Each structure stands twice: as structure tokens, then as C-alpha cells.
Amino acid sequence: MSSTGDQQDSQQVSIERLKLMAELAGLNMTDEEIEEIKPLFDLHYQYAKQLHDVDLGAEEIAVSFEADWPE
Amino acid sequence: MVNTSTELHFLTIREASELIRSRQLSPVELTRAFLNRIEATDDQLHSFITLLSDQALEQARTAEAEIIAGAYKGPLHGIPIALKDLYDTAGIRTTSGSRVDTNRVPTEDSTATARLKDAGTVLLGKLAMHEYALGGPDWTTGFEPARNPWNLAHITGGSSSGSGAAVAAGQAMGALGSCTGGSIRGPASLCGIVGLKATYGRVSRAGVVTLSWSQDHCGPMTWTVEDTAYMLQALAGHDPKDPTTSTAPVPDYSLSLKEDVKGLTIGVPRHFFFDPHPSVNSEVVATVEKGLTALQDLGANLVDVTIPSLDQVRAANIVIMLSEAFAFHEKNLKTRPMEFGEMVRARFRIGGLFSSSDYIQAQRVRKMIKRDFANVLKKVDLLVTPTMTQPAPAFEGYDSTSTVRGPSFTAPYNVTGLPAISIPCGFTAGGLPVGMQIAGKPFDEPTVIQAAYTYQQHARWYQQRPSF
Numbered sequence: 001m002s003s004t005g006d007q008q009d010s011q012q013v014s015i016e017r018l019k020l021m022a023e024l025a026g027l028n029m030t031d032e033e034i035e036e037i038k039p040l041f042d043l044h045y046q047y048a049k050q051l052h053d054v055d056l057g058a059e060e061i062a063v064s065f066e067a068d069w070p071e
Numbered sequence: 072m073v074n075t076s077t078e079l080h081f082l083t084i085r086e087a088s089e090l091i092r093s094r095q096l097s098p099v100e101l102t103r104a105f106l107n108r109i110e111a112t113d114d115q116l117h118s119f120i121t122l123l124s125d126q127a128l129e130q131a132r133t134a135e136a137e138i139i140a141g142a143y144k145g146p147l148h149g150i151p152i153a154l155k156d157l158y159d160t161a162g163i164r165t166t167s168g169s170r171v172d173t174n175r176v177p178t179e180d181s182t183a184t185a186r187l188k189d190a191g192t193v194l195l196g197k198l199a200m201h202e203y204a205l206g207g208p209d210w211t212t213g214f215e216p217a218r219n220p221w222n223l224a225h226i227t228g229g230s231s232s233g234s235g236a237a238v239a240a241g242q243a244m245g246a247l248g249s250c251t252g253g254s255i256r257g258p259a260s261l262c263g264i265v266g267l268k269a270t271y272g273r274v275s276r277a278g279v280v281t282l283s284w285s286q287d288h289c290g291p292m293t294w295t296v297e298d299t300a301y302m303l304q305a306l307a308g309h310d311p312k313d314p315t316t317s318t319a320p321v322p323d324y325s326l327s328l329k330e331d332v333k334g335l336t337i338g339v340p341r342h343f344f345f346d347p348h349p350s351v352n353s354e355v356v357a358t359v360e361k362g363l364t365a366l367q368d369l370g371a372n373l374v375d376v377t378i379p380s381l382d383q384v385r386a387a388n389i390v391i392m393l394s395e396a397f398a399f400h401e402k403n404l405k406t407r408p409m410e411f412g413e414m415v416r417a418r419f420r421i422g423g424l425f426s427s428s429d430y431i432q433a434q435r436v437r438k439m440i441k442r443d444f445a446n447v448l449k450k451v452d453l454l455v456t457p458t459m460t461q462p463a464p465a466f467e468g469y470d471s472t473s474t475v476r477g478p479s480f481t482a483p484y485n486v487t488g489l490p491a492i493s494i495p496c497g498f499t500a501g502g503l504p505v506g507m508q509i510a511g512k513p514f515d516e517p518t519v520i521q522a523a524y525t526y527q528q529h530a531r532w533y534q535q536r537p538s539f
Contacts, residue, residue, distance in 0.1 A: 018424075021424050022420070022423075022424065025420075025423040025424055026405060026423075027404070027405065027420055027423055028405065028408075029420070036417070037417050037420060037421070040417050040418070040421065040472065040475075041421050041424065043472060043475055043476070044389060044393070044418075044421045044475065045424075047385065047386035047389050047390055048386070048390055048425055048426075048429040048432075048433075050383070050386045051383070051386050051387065051390060051429065051432040051433050051436050052428075052429075052432055054383060054432075054436055054439070056432075056435045056436065056439060059435045059436075059438055059439055060435065060438060061431055061434035061435050061437075061438060062285075062434045062435070062437040062438040062441060063434070
């Protein structure tokens with residue numbers, strides 16, 4: 001069983017990069033808000049990084065298709 | 072801890088409906104009993120955001136008149152229920168537990184609301200929930216968190232927090248929850264009730280406020296399995312307003328209310344759900360082991376199974392959920408951020424920080440997870456596990472990030488869309504309920520319900536009520 005959420009990663013995103021990411025996302029966050037969100041972001045970011053480490057080969061994305069959509 | 076009262080508010084839907092159908096019990100009398108119960112208890116439980124006393128009594132009077140006139144609609148006719156406050160209700164505010172939507176009044180019912188209304192239910196009110204169906208109790212939302220009837224110092228789980236508390240405490244005979252990572256089964260487990268998340272596409276999401284389009288599910292929370300079957304019967308089926316709903320015929324779920332698991336093969340993925348782990352409570356695991364033994368004694372075959380991609384479920388669930396949540400809430404996050412509670416504001420913003428590559432990778436991993444489950448479910452009929460890693464935590468010292476850390480036992484079925492139910496299977500030494508999760512093949516709710524009902528009738532945990 002993975003315990004990724006509890007692990008510390010030495011390659012965390014820096015505060016400066018996090019500011020840039022928030023700005024690009026149009027979030028208008030203050031420096032104080034960026035500092036506050038950083039630990040929670042690091043926790044979540046581990047999961048995103050974990051997904052990129054999975055060997056998926058030619059796996060396609062999970063999609064659903066409804067022939068009568070949209071109505 | 073335990074109350075075996077036969078007061079009206081502790082009747083099951085099946086018991087009450089038999090009395091109503093035979094005209095031994097008036098829906099008005101029943102509704103008054105529940106309104107009295109809510110009035111007597113909700114200042115401590117905080118299950119309700121909006122109470123609809125006058126409307127409920129009017130609906131009860133209508134139900135009574137219909138039944139007297141011979142127009143009995145079925146087992147939900149005249150039954151008092153309540154809705155998580157993200158199901159749209161025409162003319163009644165629907166807050167989603169957020170200051171952002173404090174004054175939001177929909178003009179139409181959600182499809183689930185309408186279907187329960189058509190079945191003759193009486194709507195008592197709208198229930199507390201974690202803000203926008205995410206995370207845990209948060210006092211910064213402006214809404215008081217619901218408390219666990221088994222121990223008021225403990226949380227209910229969520230996000231269908233009021234639904235769990237209200238049903239467990241006898242404030243409603245049934246409720247609707249919604250579930251993106253475990254928000255029906257989680258509070259059902261922690262509050263000692265039954266909660267079912269049917270197959271994705273079985274119950275319409277139209278008119279239900281979105282957290283994550285591709286992982287949101289709607290479903291019932293009740294005291295017993297048969298009551299859940301009755302509610303699912305009313306809810307299930309194709310809805311033109313929700314293009315992801317299935318056109319597959321809806322079976323008669325009452326036919327599954329029989330005590331028989333002989334010959335069923337139950338897969339047990341011990342490597343993920345039962346093996347020792349710092350985040351998993353050993354008392355919970357031991358309690359569910361007893362439930363498995365009971366199922367075996369009742370005639371089921373238990374086999375250990377391995378699902379290799381389970382370690383990836385939490386990551387896929389979170390990245391997909393928060394990415395989709397950000398897309399849905401982006402405008403309000405940018406224009407009215409301070410109206411969100413602190414935890415949801417932070418986590419929704421994080422959803423905006425994931426890249427398109429992160430989201431697509433999560434969907435590819437999801438495909439792999441779905442295939443792994445499909446392969447296992449070719450060999451077994453059901454999968455049985457603990458519902459939650461822990462019994463209900465106390466409010467004091469509660470870590471609001473705990474829903475992000477460690478494994479999730481419920482999220483696999485949101486990621487895959489498979490049907491899963493949580494049923495009570497015992498108590499901790501401290502008197503807190505423990506839930507057992509039974510999951511099945513796509514659209515095989517009948518087998519899930521039948522196994523759950525068989526265990527319930529054997530174990531009879533439903534005979535114990537909180538003394539609150």
C-alpha cells in the first residue's frame with residue numbers, strides 16, 4: 001500500500017514557482033495566501049507526480065461516449 | 072449506547088410503510104413525530120440547514136388523502152425523508168453548505184428530488200454537508216458541522232454529514248447523500264447506517280451541485296438494506312437531463328431482499344484493505360474480518376484477490392476531482408474567494424494548479440484501474456472490505472488534511488464507477504460503529520443488495536440505535 005501522501009519529496013515546487021502557477025491560473029492570490037497554501041499544495045502535488053511515474057504504455061484515457069449526447 | 076426503542080422515529084421505512092399501507096399509521100402522525108424529534112435533538116446534532124415543517128405537514132396530509140382514496144403509491148408513500156443540501160429543490164434554498172450559495176433558490180427540482188416526490192415521500196428539510204461536498208468539518212464555512220449521534224464529540228464523516236447523522240438519530244427515515252470519493256459510504260459507516268452508491272449512470276445527477284462530473288454519484292442512506300432498496304427503486308433509471316445515465320432496464324430490487332449468499336464468490340483484496348498500515352485501525356479490520364467469516368458461514372466462498380493498481384487510486388481520484396471542481400467553481404473562486412471556507416478555498420485553488428497533463432495522466436491511470444477491477448470481477452461476484460480506515464474521529468484534534476493523507480477504501484468505486492454499499496458490521500470497544508463495504512459488477516446492484524441483506528438479517532446490528 002502506498003503512503004505517498006505522508007512522504008516528503010525533496011523536489012517540491014518552490015514558492016516562486018507556485019506564485020507563477022497561481023498567477024497563470026488566474027487565482028489572484030496574495031503572497032501570504034501562497035505561503036499558507038504551500039504545505040497543502042505539496043501534499044496534493046505528490047499525487048500528481050505519482051501519476052506521471054506510472055508506466056502506462058499506450059493506455060488511452062478513461063472516457064465515456066453516449067451516442068445520443070448532447071440532447 | 073444502545074436504544075431498542077419502538078418509538079415512531081425509530082421505525083424503518085419497511086415497518087412504517089406496512090403500517091401506512093394498512094392504514095394503521097397516518098403519514099401526518101408519522102411526520103409530526105419526526106418534526107418533534109428534530110426539534111428535540113437538532114440543537115445538538117446540527118443535521119439540518121433548512122427545516123420545512125409546514126410544507127412537510129402539507130405533503131403528509133396530501134399523502135394521507137391519496138392513500139385513503141386508494142391511490143397508494145408504494146413503500147415510500149408518506150415516508151419522511153430529507154435531502155443533502157446540494158439537491159436542487161424548487162423554491163427552497165439549496166446552499167451546498169457554503170456562504171457562496173447561502174441565498175441560492177433553484178427554480179426546478181433535481182431529478183432525484185422529483186422522483187422521490189413522485190414516490191410520495193414527505194420532505195422534512197435540507198441537510199448539513201461539508202462545503203460543496205469536499206473535505207471535512209470546517210467552522211469557517213459559516214455552517215455548524217453535524218455531530219455523530221453515537222458520540223457527539225465525534226464527527227459524522229462526510230461529505231453527507233447531515234444525512235448520516237439524521238438517519239442514525241431518527242430525524243429522518245431516509246436521506247440522500249452524494250459521493251465523489253466516499254461521501255455516502257463514509258458517513259454511513261461512521262454513523263452506523265446503510266449507504267449505497269450505485270453504478271455510475273444508474274441514478275441521475277441532474278440538478279445536483281457538481282463536485283466532479285465524472286466521479287459524482289447520488290444515492291440513498293437509510294437504517295436498513297431493504298429501505299435502501301426501496302429508495303434506489305424510486306431513484307434509478309435513465310434521465311434525459313443527465314446524458315450519462317444508463318438506458319439499461321431497472322430491475323426490481325425488492326427481489327434481492329432474500330437471505331441467500333450460497334455459492335457467491337467474494338473477493339478479498341487483503342493486500343490493500345486488510346494488511347497492517349499506519350493509517351488503518353486494527354480494530355476496524357478485525358471487526359470486518361468477523362463480518363467476512365459470517366458471510367462464509369452463510370455459504371459464500373472467500374478468495375484472496377490482488378488488484379495491482381489500488382495504490383494509484385487515491386492519486387487519480389484527487390487529481391480528477393479537484394481539476395473538475397476547479398473548472399466548475401472557477402468563476403466564484405476568482406470573484407468571491409473569501410466566501411468559501413478556508414479548506415475548500417485552498418483545495419479548489421489547488422485544483423487550478425494541476426496541469427492538463429496531470430489530469431490526462433489521471434484519466435489514463437483510471438483506465439488501468441478500471442481494467443484491473445474488471446479482471447478481478449471476472450473471477451468473483453463481489454468484493455468485501457472495510458468501508459473506512461478508521462472509526463469516527465473526535466472533533467478535538469481532528470486533522471482536516473486526513474482525507475488527503477493515506478489510503479481511501481471508498482474511492483476505488485468512484486474512480487471505477489462500480490456499485491458499492493456500506494452496512495453496519497459491529498462496534499469498536501469505544502462504542503463507535505464500523506462499516507463493511509460490499510462492491511459488485513457494473514449494474515449488479517441486485518447481488519450487492521442481496522449479500523448486504525443476507526448479512527444484515529444474520530447480524531442484526533440494525534436492532535441497536537444510538538441512545539441519543
